[in-house]
Amino acid sequence: MSYITKQSAAKFAESQTVLAGGVASSLRAAMKPVPLFAESASGVRIRDVDGNEYIDYLLAYGPLLLGHANPAVTDAVHQAMQQGATYGLQHEGEIALARKLTEILPCAEKVALSGSGTEAVMLALRVARAHTGKRKIVRFHGHYHGWSDAIFTSFPSSDMRQAAAADQTADKILPGTGGQSELSLEDIILLPWNDAEVLEKVLREQAHEIAAVISEPVMCNSGCLKPKQGYLERIRELTKELGIVMILDEVITGFRVHLGGAHARFGIMPDLVTIGKALGCGIGVSALVGSKDLMAHIDNGTVSHLGTLNGNCVATAAALATLEELSKEGVHERLEQMGDMLVGGIRKLLAERGIAGIVNNVGPVFHMMFTQEPKVEDFASFNKRSAGDYVRFAELMLEEGVLIRPNGLWYVSTVHTEADIEATLAAVDRALARM
Template identity: 65%
Template sequence: MLTIEHSKSKYEQAKKHLAGGVASSLRASMKPMPLYAESAQGARLRDVDGNEYIDYLLGFGPLILGHANEELTNSILAAMRKGYTYGLQHDGEIELADLLVDILPCADRVALSGSGTEAVMLALRLARAHTGKHKIVRFTGHYHGWSDSIFTSFPGAGLSESVTSEEASSVVPPGTMGQSVNSLNDIILLPWNDPDVLESTLRSHASEIAAVISEPVMCNSGCIVPKPGYLELMRQLTEELGIVFILDEVITGFRLAQGGAHERFGIKPDLVTIGKAMGGGIAISAVAGKAELMKYIDTSAVSHLGTLNGNGVATAAALATIRELAKNNGSSYRRMEELLVSLSTGIRVLLHKHNIPGVVNQIGPVFHMMFINEHEVNDFDTFNKRDAGKYAKFAELMLSEGVLLRPNGLWYVSTAHEQADIDETLLAIDRVLGQLDEAVY
């Protein structure tokens, strides 16, 4: 039985003055309750009760080098000793911009910011400034931050495969109470991986649509990859119709490849948003893309604001993280993918062994595990058939086995994980699956 008395005490203490008891609403979903960390190193995290976990949560994605990586820590400390932030320019901004343009296939220029939400806000403004149009096409199951103008219900119910473009454009549920009732008027919401609806919508509304924004892989909702030719069609149509094509790579950037998913898939969007793994755990994000769009920042036609944008600590963290990932011709990517293939394959074997229906969708060093009575999951409506409660119970039971998971089924590995961690995790999964059907959830 997992002992978490100190975490319970701290959670009650936090709820007195910290709204919701946690600093981000997402963390409140952990069962049996939000845990409190004491320290972490490499692939392991320790909580305040002394429990140690193999960590596949990885800070919800940013910790691609694992916890407290020595090279990253040394770079951050060196930057801090020179001053945290200046409100002036410094070499780190130039170095990072040069490096990003060199690495990202779509990048002529970059703009630095602090979070994925901010990067998406800037990308949408650049698209509207460039086209003079206002509508934005986005897709169910995708997440682009929590600003009022783009945050729709998530994960929520999907749109049916038979939906028409006219129906889709009118179905835009807000993501939260408190959003402006007018905030989503410019959003056209479509099902993803449906080329017919995509084409009919873009051709019907081309005169209104400023941008199409899409995740290259639907990581949060099943790790669903694009159907063959789908992103290529998106690129072709947007180019033909004068619509800006934005790939949101806040999750996939620096995780699926050094140049992100658009490098891996050979797709060149007009703009890309990046964050999370780029800073290795320090808050930083960016928009990168074509000079003809980025020029609106040069002239101040599009304001790019943010007190801490490009601060010395953040740029030092990004430079150190990217350079660590690039060592030995990017061998860390091959190694992380090999580990995830080993883990995801092992989970499929164990699901079969215990006669539990489930799917594991894996690409690169990330996968989504779900309990579902389907042989494959390649669209959002199918993903919504999963037994989310059963998985949440599975994640809770895994805590007692010393494995930290995100309750929604998304797993990450880092460069710090070893095959021994994978082997230990598979043994834990075997034990948990053996008792899962008897568990109450």
């Protein structure tokens, strides 16, 4: 088999002469053998400049829950463009999108629109601080909430550069990047996730200072770990009792693990929820949603919510079309089925080949890892995986015609078919044989 990435390599060399880092988002530099240059994509297929075609499970790091170039979203975006991309004035699309979100997401009474997950999280922290008059934020090891100074801590991912240097469980909180003020992390309390006892102790001791607890509902960014039975409920009870705001960061899980997000799937009612990624199907749009009480701080102007392109016509049109597609009968059942079929198939192949590995999933999002651990249910055991072996596997998968993220996280879309999954499993089998 001849797998050639010559054109991508040449373009990457050219890119490095003019684009800082050679990539537009640092993570992308980690792809081996070289960061690929895409030429076009539709549905689940993506082609690179060397003419290689892949079945895509990177899905642009999550936004493409409907696959590439979804016709309904594409049409909606075209139409919006023809009437003006953005006005800096109010328009009907903003109301329609906000209303739709309040219908779909159980915790949404009011909505604030922005452009990226990072911004939605920044706003959530601000609202929580304004609401409580307190400043500290509890967050958890292995979670990721965007790259703002306010919350970015060193992160153990094989596609993030700073990871290797850090002892991720040490008490000292390390900044996520060079150039980040260490002072910005003075307000952060970093705890192990899924440990209700530790959380309760810290919240009770420091409740007078803690404004919010922010958590991914499923630890998608480090192993796709599920919350232990009762854990999210315990966060809810404690935060309510102690006057602390509960923020669920659903930038990955939103619309993916359930139309109403993970908080609908698990039956939890947080105070604030952040959403992004899948909302725009590739167009930049995100939102903070929450209770009227909390969002009142934006209503009354205490909290500034700014952004030149917030609520622009292209973003609202893309999001409305996406939500309409995702609201169709049977979409989420099918997503679960396809996710389970792929995950079940990979587990079977690992077992048949006697390769020590684990696949953790919640519906159509899963993390595959090579590890000797019998199970991976917390951050410490997640960190024992062989990240290097997985990077090698991801490279072999490219040669086999499947695009996956080198850190182990896979996304399944609404347009992956049984035939795609079967072809993928055959590729996994060949790649495992070559490991």
